[in-house]
Amino acid sequence: MEARTDILRRSKTLATIIRVYVEGTGDKPPSLQEFNLADFAGQVPGSGDLILDPASHVDDPVVTIWEVVARYHGPGQPFDAGACVRIQARPRPATEAELTLFRSR
Numbered sequence: 001m002e003a004r005t006d007i008l009r010r011s012k013t014l015a016t017i018i019r020v021y022v023e024g025t026g027d028k029p030p031s032l033q034e035f036n037l038a039d040f041a042g043q044v045p046g047s048g049d050l051i052l053d054p055a056s057h058v059d060d061p062v063v064t065i066w067e068v069v070a071r072y073h074g075p076g077q078p079f080d081a082g083a084c085v086r087i088q089a090r091p092r093p094a095t096e097a098e099l100t101l102f103r104s105r
Helices: 004-010 096-103
Strands: 016-022 031-036 050-052 064-073 083-093
Parallel strands (some): 016 083
Antiparallel strands (some): 016 031, 050 064, 064 083
């Protein structure tokens, strides 16, 4: 039987899919969104990282930040859409300092 790493080496391109599970809040249900590695500048977000909610715009009155609380790897799982990493995030409003950072040109 061919090893998984040998199969990956033969592959010309392997997409790294990052699935982000955003916890629900009082008024919003939980959501699941998929991104590729390029969406995060080639870095896989880890615990403590902060992500600007793609639905938020820095000039909106309320900007949402996703705080990464866990990162899961599933080695040995089938590659249904390339290598998959799962992220759990907790949404929260951006702080004044974060808004200043995002809004500075």
